[in-house]
Amino acid sequence: MHPTRNAVLEAWMKEHGHSSNTLADAVNRAFERLTGRPGRYDGKTVRDWKSGRVRWPQAATRKALEDVTGLPAIDLGFIPRSRTSSAPGPPQEDSDMKRRTLVGGIAAAAAAAAAAPGAASPRRIGMSDVDRLQHRFSEIIASDHRLGGQLSIENRAAQLADEALNLQNSGSASQRVRSNLYACAASFRSSAMWAAIDGRRYEDAFSHMREAQALAEMSGDQAIKFRIWSHAGTMYRHIGRPADAHAANDVARSLHITKRDPMFASLGLAREAAIHGAAQNRTGTRRALDQAEEAMRRADPAAYRPVWLLAFYDQAELHSLALSAYLQLGDYPTAESHAHRSLANLRPYMLRSxxxxxxxxxxxxxxxxxxxxxxxxxxxxxxxxxxxxxxxxxxxxxxxxxxxxxxxxxxxxxxxxxxxxxxxxxxxx
Structure with missing residues (x-):
C-alpha cells in the first residue's frame, strides 16, 4: 500500500509560501531554539512528510514544526502511530479553554462511560495521548523559562498532573503507556514543585515533591527521578539546609542515568558545587565544578535527552551555578567572572535566568x-x-x-x- 500524501501540510506550505527547503530551514532554527543543537532537516525530510512516508515525526521534530506553524501536529495532517483511522480529528478548541475544562471533561466522560448500560468497551489509551501530554509539558517548560515562579504555572502544572492520572482511569492501556502516563504526571508535579520553589512557596513545594516522588517511582523513569531529587537538593539549599541538600542531590547523582549520560552527571555535580558554596566548602566547590565541566565535555551532544534538560542545562547554567557558589563563598571577583560568562551564553528565551x-x-x-x-x-x-x-x-x-x-x-x-x-x-x- 502506498502512503497517503499529507495534503494538509502541502496546503499550509502553499498558503504560506514555503518550499521544502525553506520550511526545513525554519524548522532547523526552531529546533535549535528548543534544544540548543542545530537541526539537521533538509528538503528531503519535508518531502518525506508531504509524501506520507513519515506519518508521525519524533516529539522534538513535532514541537519544532508546531513552533514554526503555530498549529498542533495533528492539524498539520500528521497521524499518531496509534491512530487506526485516517479521518481528520475534530476541530481544535482554544488551548486556554481546553486547559480549563479538560480535567473535568475527562473525569465526567469516564464516569458516564462506566455508568452507561450496555456501554461499549472502554477507549484505548495510547502513545498519542502521551504525546499530547508531553506537548503540554513543553509549554510548561517554556512558560517557566520566560516567567518562572508564578502561581499560575504551578497551578497549571498540578492540573495537568491530575489530567494524566485521570487518563489512567478513562480506558485500557498497555503497561508501556501506563508507565509513560505516570512519568508525565511526575513531570508535571515536578514542574509545580519547581514553580513553588522559585516563587518561595516552600510548603507547597514540599507537598508537590512528595506526590512527584511517588509518581516517579510508579513510572520507573530515571530521568524524572533525577529531576525531582535534584530539585529537592536545590530547595533545601534555598532554605538554608545544606546537609539535606547534599543528601537529596546525592540521591539524584546515584541514579544509573548519571553513569549512562554524562550530561546528567554534570548537572548533578554543578548543583553539588552550589551546595558546597552554601556550606562554605571552598575545596568541594572547586572540585565539583571541575568535575561538572569534565562530564559536560564527555557528553554526546546528539544523545536523546528529555525536553526539560535540553531546555536549560548548558555552559550558561553551569556558570550560573558557579556564580551562586562563589557568591556564597565571598569570592566576588570569581563570582563576577562566572556571571559575565553565563550572561554571554544564555539563550534568548531564558528571561528568568x-x-x-x-x-x-x-x-x-x-x-x-x-x-x-x-x-x-x-x-x-x-x-x-x-x-x-x-x-x-x-x-x-x-x-x-x-x-x-x-x-x-x-x-x-x-x-x-x-x-x-x-x-x-x-x-x-
Missing part, C-alpha cells in the same frame, strides 16, 4: 566596592521580573539594603530609590 544572573552580578560588583556599576546592573533587570518573580524581588531588596549600608546619602542611593519607586511601581500597576 537572565534576571537572576544579572541580580547576582550586581551583588558581586557591590561587594567589590563598585557601587555605580552594581546599581546600573541592578537597574537593568526588567521591572516586570523585578516585581513579579519572588526570588528576584528578594535579591533586589537585599541589594538595596546593602547599597544603603555602603553608600548612605550618596547620589547613587538616591538614584536607586527613585528607580525602585517609579519604574517598579509603574510595572506593578
Amino acid at each position: 537572565r534576571a537572576i544572573t544579572t541580580t547576582r552580578l550586581a551583588h558581586a560588583q557591590l561587594a567589590q566596592g563598585e557601587a555605580d556599576a552594581a546599581t546600573a546592573t541592578a537597574m537593568s533587570v526588567p521591572g516586570d521580573t523585578a516585581t513579579q518573580h519572588a526570588r528576584v524581588s528578594r535579591m533586589l531588596q537585599e541589594f538595596g539594603a546593602a547599597l544603603r549600608a555602603k553608600a548612605q546619602g550618596t547620589p547613587i542611593v538616591h538614584a536607586w530609590t527613585e528607580h525602585t519607586r517609579d519604574a517598579w511601581r509603574t510595572t506593578a500597576a
Whole structure:
C-alpha cells in the first residue's frame, strides 16, 4: 500500500509560501531554539512528510514544526502511530479553554462511560495521548523559562498532573503507556514543585515533591527521578539546609542515568558545587565544578535527552551555578567572572535566568566596592521580573539594603530609590 500524501501540510506550505527547503530551514532554527543543537532537516525530510512516508515525526521534530506553524501536529495532517483511522480529528478548541475544562471533561466522560448500560468497551489509551501530554509539558517548560515562579504555572502544572492520572482511569492501556502516563504526571508535579520553589512557596513545594516522588517511582523513569531529587537538593539549599541538600542531590547523582549520560552527571555535580558554596566548602566547590565541566565535555551532544534538560542545562547554567557558589563563598571577583560568562551564553528565551544572573552580578560588583556599576546592573533587570518573580524581588531588596549600608546619602542611593519607586511601581500597576 502506498502512503497517503499529507495534503494538509502541502496546503499550509502553499498558503504560506514555503518550499521544502525553506520550511526545513525554519524548522532547523526552531529546533535549535528548543534544544540548543542545530537541526539537521533538509528538503528531503519535508518531502518525506508531504509524501506520507513519515506519518508521525519524533516529539522534538513535532514541537519544532508546531513552533514554526503555530498549529498542533495533528492539524498539520500528521497521524499518531496509534491512530487506526485516517479521518481528520475534530476541530481544535482554544488551548486556554481546553486547559480549563479538560480535567473535568475527562473525569465526567469516564464516569458516564462506566455508568452507561450496555456501554461499549472502554477507549484505548495510547502513545498519542502521551504525546499530547508531553506537548503540554513543553509549554510548561517554556512558560517557566520566560516567567518562572508564578502561581499560575504551578497551578497549571498540578492540573495537568491530575489530567494524566485521570487518563489512567478513562480506558485500557498497555503497561508501556501506563508507565509513560505516570512519568508525565511526575513531570508535571515536578514542574509545580519547581514553580513553588522559585516563587518561595516552600510548603507547597514540599507537598508537590512528595506526590512527584511517588509518581516517579510508579513510572520507573530515571530521568524524572533525577529531576525531582535534584530539585529537592536545590530547595533545601534555598532554605538554608545544606546537609539535606547534599543528601537529596546525592540521591539524584546515584541514579544509573548519571553513569549512562554524562550530561546528567554534570548537572548533578554543578548543583553539588552550589551546595558546597552554601556550606562554605571552598575545596568541594572547586572540585565539583571541575568535575561538572569534565562530564559536560564527555557528553554526546546528539544523545536523546528529555525536553526539560535540553531546555536549560548548558555552559550558561553551569556558570550560573558557579556564580551562586562563589557568591556564597565571598569570592566576588570569581563570582563576577562566572556571571559575565553565563550572561554571554544564555539563550534568548531564558528571561528568568537572565534576571537572576544579572541580580547576582550586581551583588558581586557591590561587594567589590563598585557601587555605580552594581546599581546600573541592578537597574537593568526588567521591572516586570523585578516585581513579579519572588526570588528576584528578594535579591533586589537585599541589594538595596546593602547599597544603603555602603553608600548612605550618596547620589547613587538616591538614584536607586527613585528607580525602585517609579519604574517598579509603574510595572506593578
